[in-house]
Amino acid sequence: MQNSKNNFSASMKKITKSKWLSSFSATLLAISLGLIFGLIVMVVASPTDSFSGFGMMLFGGFSRLGNVFYFATPILMTGLSVGFAFKMGLFNIGASGQYTMGLFFALYVGIMFNLPSGIHWIVCIIAGLIGGMIWGFIPGLLKSLMNVNEVITSIMTNYIGMYLVDMLIRNNGKMFVSSKARTAYIPATAQLPSLGVTDSNVNIAIILATLIAIILYIVLYKTTFGYELMATGHNKHASHYAGINYKRNTILTMVIAGGLSGLGGAFAILAPSNIPGSSMTYEPINIIAANGFNGIAVALLGNSHPIGIIFSSLFISHIQRGGTRASLFGYKPEIIDVVIAVIIYFSAFALVMSSAIGVVIKKRKERKAEAVNTVKEIEEA
Amino acid sequence: MDYVIEMLNITKAFPGIIANDDVTLRLRKGEIHALLGENGAGKSTLMSILFGLHQADKGEIKKNGKVVEINNPNDANNLGIGMVHQHFQLVEIFTVLENIILGVEPNKYGFLQKKEAREKLLKLSENYGLQIDLDALIEDIPVGMQQRVEILKMLYRDNEILIFDEPTAVLTPQEIEELMNIMRGFAKEGKSILFITHKLNEIMAVADRCTVLQKGKWKGTVDIKETTKEELSWMMVGRDVKFSVEKESPKIGNVVLSVENVTVKSKESAQDVVKDVSFNVRAGEIVCIAGVEGNGQTELINVITGLEKVSRGKISLNETDITRMSIRNRSKLGISHIPEDRHKHGLVLDYSLEKNLVLQRYWQEGFQKKGFIKKNVVRNYATELISKYDIRSGEGPKTIVRGMSGGNQQKAIIARKLDKECELLVAVQPTRGLDVGAIEFIHERIVNTRDKGKAVLLMSLELDEVMNLSDRILVIYEGEIVGELNPKTTSVEELGLYMAGSKKDKREGDEHAKLKK
Numbered sequence: 001m002q003n004s005k006n007n008f009s010a011s012m013k014k015i016t017k018s019k020w021l022s023s024f025s026a027t028l029l030a031i032s033l034g035l036i037f038g039l040i041v042m043v044v045a046s047p048t049d050s051f052s053g054f055g056m057m058l059f060g061g062f063s064r065l066g067n068v069f070y071f072a073t074p075i076l077m078t079g080l081s082v083g084f085a086f087k088m089g090l091f092n093i094g095a096s097g098q099y100t101m102g103l104f105f106a107l108y109v110g111i112m113f114n115l116p117s118g119i120h121w122i123v124c125i126i127a128g129l130i131g132g133m134i135w136g137f138i139p140g141l142l143k144s145l146m147n148v149n150e151v152i153t154s155i156m157t158n159y160i161g162m163y164l165v166d167m168l169i170r171n172n173g174k175m176f177v178s179s180k181a182r183t184a185y186i187p188a189t190a191q192l193p194s195l196g197v198t199d200s201n202v203n204i205a206i207i208l209a210t211l212i213a214i215i216l217y218i219v220l221y222k223t224t225f226g227y228e229l230m231a232t233g234h235n236k237h238a239s240h241y242a243g244i245n246y247k248r249n250t251i252l253t254m255v256i257a258g259g260l261s262g263l264g265g266a267f268a269i270l271a272p273s274n275i276p277g278s279s280m281t282y283e284p285i286n287i288i289a290a291n292g293f294n295g296i297a298v299a300l301l302g303n304s305h306p307i308g309i310i311f312s313s314l315f316i317s318h319i320q321r322g323g324t325r326a327s328l329f330g331y332k333p334e335i336i337d338v339v340i341a342v343i344i345y346f347s348a349f350a351l352v353m354s355s356a357i358g359v360v361i362k363k364r365k366e367r368k369a370e371a372v373n374t375v376k377e378i379e380e381a
Numbered sequence: 382m383d384y385v386i387e388m389l390n391i392t393k394a395f396p397g398i399i400a401n402d403d404v405t406l407r408l409r410k411g412e413i414h415a416l417l418g419e420n421g422a423g424k425s426t427l428m429s430i431l432f433g434l435h436q437a438d439k440g441e442i443k444k445n446g447k448v449v450e451i452n453n454p455n456d457a458n459n460l461g462i463g464m465v466h467q468h469f470q471l472v473e474i475f476t477v478l479e480n481i482i483l484g485v486e487p488n489k490y491g492f493l494q495k496k497e498a499r500e501k502l503l504k505l506s507e508n509y510g511l512q513i514d515l516d517a518l519i520e521d522i523p524v525g526m527q528q529r530v531e532i533l534k535m536l537y538r539d540n541e542i543l544i545f546d547e548p549t550a551v552l553t554p555q556e557i558e559e560l561m562n563i564m565r566g567f568a569k570e571g572k573s574i575l576f577i578t579h580k581l582n583e584i585m586a587v588a589d590r591c592t593v594l595q596k597g598k599w600k601g602t603v604d605i606k607e608t609t610k611e612e613l614s615w616m617m618v619g620r621d622v623k624f625s626v627e628k629e630s631p632k633i634g635n636v637v638l639s640v641e642n643v644t645v646k647s648k649e650s651a652q653d654v655v656k657d658v659s660f661n662v663r664a665g666e667i668v669c670i671a672g673v674e675g676n677g678q679t680e681l682i683n684v685i686t687g688l689e690k691v692s693r694g695k696i697s698l699n700e701t702d703i704t705r706m707s708i709r710n711r712s713k714l715g716i717s718h719i720p721e722d723r724h725k726h727g728l729v730l731d732y733s734l735e736k737n738l739v740l741q742r743y744w745q746e747g748f749q750k751k752g753f754i755k756k757n758v759v760r761n762y763a764t765e766l767i768s769k770y771d772i773r774s775g776e777g778p779k780t781i782v783r784g785m786s787g788g789n790q791q792k793a794i795i796a797r798k799l800d801k802e803c804e805l806l807v808a809v810q811p812t813r814g815l816d817v818g819a820i821e822f823i824h825e826r827i828v829n830t831r832d833k834g835k836a837v838l839l840m841s842l843e844l845d846e847v848m849n850l851s852d853r854i855l856v857i858y859e860g861e862i863v864g865e866l867n868p869k870t871t872s873v874e875e876l877g878l879y880m881a882g883s884k885k886d887k888r889e890g891d892e893h894a895k896l897k898k
Contacts, residue, residue, distance in 0.1 A: 223752045224744055227736070241688060241718075241726040242740045243709030311588045 014366040027301060027308070031315070038339035045335050053329035053370065057339065060322035066200020072317035073205045074099070077264025078295025079313050080213055081136075083304035085257040086247065087220060089233035094139055094154025095261040096292025097161030098132040101290070102262025103269045104165040105131030107183065107282055110190035110270065117189035124190050125208075125266050132262015133255045135161055140254025144247035150254070158288055168286035182283040191272040191280065197200050201274060205267035212260070229253060264291065302322065383445075383739050385410045385543055385573050386431070386462075391440035393426055397775030400426035401437070402597045408542065413564055413574045415584040415605075416619055418594035419816040420788020421773050424577045425467075427594070428544050431575075432464045433457040463535030464544040468786070469527050472517045478502065478515040481534050490807050498537075505536045509566055523675070525556040532563065543567060544575045550582055550814050553673055554844055554877070561587045579617070579816040581610045582845075618818040626849045628828045634664030635699075637836035638685065638805050643694030645680045645860075653692070654680045656860040662805065667827065669838040669851035671844075673880050677860035678840050679721060685838070686718045687711045688726075701781075712741060715804030719794060727794045735778035736765035738797050739854050748798055770796035771822075775815060787814045799826045806830050809840045824850060844873055858882040 002368055035058070042057075043050040061068045078095040085092035106128035115123055135263075139153040169176050175183045179326030192203040220226035228249055232239040268291065271277040298316055302308030386408040388812040393401040400423040408414050418424045429435045431442065441448050444460055451457050455463075468629060471480050478499060487494040499515060506513055513529050514522075522530075528548060532842050535543055545564075549557045564574055564587055576588060584591055585605060593600040593616040600616045615621060638661060654677045662668045670678050685691035685696060687708040696704050703711055712718075715856035720726035728737050739748055748758055763778040772792045774780035782790060789856040798806070806825060812820040827850065831837050841847050847854060848868050856864040864879040864886045878884040 030609075072836065133799065158864055221757075222751050222754060224754055225752060227743055231729045231740070233737075235725075235729045237722075237725045238729050238740070241720060243712050245707070245709070317508065331512060 005248060006046070024087040024308075027303065027312075030301075034339075034342050037342045038243060041335065041338055041342065042331065045332075046330060049329040049331075053326045053331050056326045056329060057322040057336070060325035061318035064200065064321050064325070066195075066197040066202040068314065068318045068321050069273075070201040070203065070273070071320060072270040072313045073209050073293045074264040074291045075204075075298050075316060076206075076209045076213065076310060076313035077263050077267060078292050078297030079357060080262035080295075080300060081132075081207075081257040081264070081299075082295045082308050083299035083302060083306065084216060084220075084260060085253055086299060086304045087226075087233050088098065088229045088253045089236065090143070090250065090253060090257075090258045091151050092136070092154060092254065092261075093151050093296065094135065094157045094258075094292075095264075095295045097154065097158035097266040098135040098160075098166050098261035098293045099257040099268075099295075100161045101135040101258075101265065102128035102132035103125025103265030103282065104168070105262070106190075106266035107169075107186065107269050108175070111184055112184035115189065120187075120189035121192055121270055122324075123264065124186075125337060126260045128270075129259045130262070131198075133259040135262065136254040136256070136258015137251065140251040140258075143254070144250040149184045153214050158292070162286065162288050166286055169282065169284045178282070181285075182277075183281050186270065188272075190266055192267070192270045194272050201271060201278075203271050204269060209263075209267065210310055212263070213306040213310050214318045220306065225249075247315045261292065261295070264295070265289070383410060384408060384443075385445060387443040387446075388431060389443065391430060391437045391442075393423075393430060393435060395775065397424075399597050399771075401594075403429070403440075404597070404599045406592050406599075407589075407602070408575060410573055411568055411571045412589040413568050413576055413587055415588035415591040416575060416577045416594070417579060417584060417591055417613060419579065419596075419617060419818055420792075420814070421596075421786040422594040422617075422816075424599040425546060425586040425786070428464065428577060431457070432462060432544060458538055458540070460819055461539065461541040462544065462792050463538060463540030463542070465528065465531040465535065465546060465548055467546045467548075467550065467558050468530055471527060471530060473520040474518060475523070476516050476518055477513060477530050477533075480519060480530055481537050483814060486537060492539055502533060505533060509536070509563060509570075509792070511563065512606075518709060524593060525552055525559075528552070528556075528560070540572075542573050542575070544577070544654055546577045547579075547814070548576070549578065554764065555673075555840060557583070567622060581613055581817065584613065585610060589839060595619060602683065614817050617780065617816065620818075626824045626828060629832070631666045631831065631852045632834070633666050634834055636661045637664050637699055638838065639697050640681075640685065641695045641697075643681070643684060643691050643696065645677070645684055646692045647680075655684070656861050657694075658857075658862055660855055660862060660865075661696075662836040662838050664836050665831060665834050667831050667850055668853045668855060669839040669841060669847050670855050670857055671841070671876065671880060672857035673848045674842060676857050678857050679809075682721070682807060682838075682840055683856070686716060687841050688822065715802070717798045717801050717803035717806045719798050719806075719808040721809040723787075723790055723794055728790060730781075730783040732782060733778065734767070734772070734780045734782055734785070735759050737793060738763045738766055738778075739783050740870055742798060742801065744862040766796045766800060769800075772796060788816060788819060791815055792819060795823055797824070799830065803830075804834060805836045805838065807838045807840075810842060811839070812841075812843070812846060820846075844876065847876070848873060856880055858885075 001355070029240065039050065039054050040055050046053070078099055081095045081098065082092050100339040109124045110120070113120070113123070135157055138157055139150045143147040143150045169183055177184050192205055194203045202216045220230065231242070232244060232246060232249060236246065236299050267286040269279055269282060271279045277283070294316065298309055298313045301316070303311035317339055323340065325335065326336060384407045388404070388406045391401050391404045392399070404423070404427055406416070406427065415426050416427070426435060430437050431451065431712060432458050433453045436452065442451060443449065446531070449460060451460065475483070476836060478495060481502060482498045483710050487497045502515060505511070511529050511533060513526060519527060519530065546559060564576070567574055578584060588605050590602060590604055591613065592602040592614065603613070612622070640661065641659050644653050647654045658681060670677050670681065681705065682687060684691045687706065692702060693739060695702060698714055698716065701714065703714065711768065724730065729740065739762065742748055743754060748755060760778055766772070767777060768793050773789050774785050782793065795811060806827070811827065812823055815823065827837060827839070839851060851868055854866040854868055854871070854876065855862050855875065856866065858880065859882065863882065864884065866876060866879070
């Protein structure tokens with residue numbers, strides 16, 4: 001009995017001591033601060049309904065859980081893309097362009113090719129992967145060959161990708177339905193298998209995306225490639241000195257990051273959905289995909305950790321779902337966006353807070369140790 | 382006797398380590414007081430407490446007999462305590478003047494009054510013989526000058542108690558001599574100096590008294606006049622230390638490294654920093670490249686290890702041309718390199734100690750299998766190296782390297798390098814920032830490597846090390862090798878003349894010999 005109690009307290013100590021906990025609690029703190037500010041914004045916007053509206057924002061997502069997962073899928077993928085590149089010290093702001101490219105490749109294969117069901121959607125996903133990889137390859141190549149800053153090139157590839165895709169779609173008679181100013185719908189063979197949850201659009205993509213996140217975790221923390229990648233992210237000079245091939249790894253990382261975003265685009269467009277216009281068709285109206293930029297927020301909130309990113313994408317998706325339902329209380333979607341932005345803004349402080357919390361815990365521990373020592377001294381005396 | 386500063390029974394603990402354990406230090410007015418101890422003995426912690434960067438867990442600090450509370454560097458500054466840190470705290474793109482007044486800018490209604498500051502500084506620099514160009518940018522002036530800026534910063538703030546944290550670690554021998562004179566001048570003026578170091582020669586030369594710490598504990602305070610180097614090192618390390626390296630005469634074998642007519646272009650200007658340099662290193666000998674910093678030795682080393690590219694010439698290792706080979710392949714061929722800048726090149730500071738210890742071999746079979754790193758193998762290997770090389774840290778293999786003391790970081794690099802089988806060891810300032818015990822250990826290891834029949838190329842700015850360790854000295858001046866000396870038949874003074882460029886050998890003889898070969 002005594003023994004098991006000791007074991008328990010030892011394992012609890014291990015947990016409370018871990019870095020994981022302090023970064024997790026920092027994120028929680030960031031989120032709750034963000035929520036408080038969000039509430040203040042809502043009170044200012046419309047005091048009478050603010051608490052019921054806020055409650056809907058917080059909990060409204062739970063009654064639409066399937067759709068929370070559905071909308072989390074693309075931002076989970078773009079979040080992984082940004083986070084993965086960030087581990088190597090690269091800021092992949094081009095997730096949007098890669099996402100759009102992946103989306104286009106998947107859409108193209110979906111509409112233009114006639115393949116048997118059961119194979120078609122898989123080919124579409126692979127096409128999306130390739131599209132994103134190509135779009136990640138360009139900034140990677142420029143960075144490693146000519147040392148062009150990836151932030152600048154990937155902002156440019158965002159625009160180039162978006163305009164290119166819109167142009168290609170408009171000029172394609174089979175894809176573009178000019179009377180509706182959008183593409184045709186993809187055939188059922190190209191749609192992802194639904195998970196069959198009633199009243200929701202959740203499909204197999206969320207399972208695939210979660211698996212990919214786990215694979216990325218293993219790659220980053222267990223393999224030599226991940227070791228090299230993060231060493232480069234921490235100290236470029238030392239990894240160069242250790243003989244790590246910076247140029248090859250830069251290209252590889254950007255290609256993988258691009259592929260992840262591309263998959264996000266493919267998952268988004270191939271999903272069978274009953275929300276009109278949310279998938280299966282694309283409107284070429286010269287707008288950069290928001291899911292790419294949301295990926296930056298997701299990665300930030302998840303501390304660039306693949307497993308953290310799973311949860312942060314779910315959280316943001318949950319708040320967004322709740323937000324759309326908060327419009328029942330007369331809140332405009334813009335207010336919801338402001339609240340979400342506030343949460344993300346505070347998550348930027350997560351790192352600062354994590355170290356602050358670390359200091360508090362350490363001080364408390366030191367004080368405790370000191371007390372124990374004094375007791376011992378007294379006993380000895 | 383009156384003391385200006387008394388630090389009484391100071392105790393300070395960090396997680397996993399007690400940095401200061403009941404330490405007492407008393408500083409007299411107008412004295413130079415050395416604080417001596419091994420790496421990680423708690424010298425820097427003690428001084429950080431005095432300067433308000435850390436707070437003591439126990440104990441008290443008195444100034445002129447009154448208990449004072451120092452919670453931050455501003456408190457310290459108000460009490461007249463100033464500090465020159467080991468790593469300078471300067472804004473690179475500001476001028477000297479701007480750096481000095483930073484934080485105490487003289488102003489009138491919010492407008493900066495630089496003229497006032499300039500006058501005061503000119504007076505100060507004249508009084509103490511600290512020549513400096515007040516309008517030069519920090520990034521343009523050499524390290525020795527930057528230190529001068531730090532010193533002027535303290536004087537400008539009218540500090541009476543000056544702390545120097547390992548000030549000589551980054552200086553050339555000439556600059557060290559100057560610094561000593563400056564310190565003597567301060568003491569004469571009635572300022573009190575605390576001088577952290579682990580170089581015994583400097584203590585013997587300049588200090589009045591010395592307090593010794595060993596593993597965080599106070600070992601004693603002694604009068605320099607009544608002590609010897611041997612006694613001090615015994616107090617510090619707890620055993621006898623050999624100051625000269627014992628080594629047998631070299632058994633020289635085949636040429637391992639051969640450098641032929643290598644020229645390296647400067648990154649900043651059109652000039653060549655290394656000019657048509659040829660030499661070789663044979664198995665079983667230690668060849669040292671000596672020279673004043675900035676004469677091309679860094680670039681020369683970098684092209685040998687592959688960090689930079691040559692613009693002309695050929696480098697070969699055991700008759701394999703490696704001129705354009707990648708760093709990884711050079712490493713596989715048997716070049717082992719202890720880098721000059723440990724923070725920039727040597728370590729990934731945010732990685733754990735164990736991950737750093739395998740930085741150059743994680744890809745080897747055994748440490749990884751099919752691309753997956755074998756965690757247990759790495760852990761065991763790291764634990765072994767840690768005990769073998771006495772690397773001290775808070776949490777063993779899992780310690781994040783950033784939190785370790787500089788000396789122990791260097792030990793980690795050395796451990797990683799010397800444990801690897803190699804053909805050629807390139808050691809750049811291998812003992813920089815280490816204490817005598819550790820230096821002795823590393824020197825032994827290097828000699829050991831030589832005696833195993835490996836070639837060693839050493840670069841060092843410490844003349845003692847150059848004279849002690851090498852079998853052959855090549856002096857580099859302005860990118861050219863100006864002399865090849867035998868340490869046994871050469872005096873330090875002569876070496877100094879070569880390094881300063883006032884003496885030169887014609888090395889055409891060597892060239893002819895090479896042509897014939």
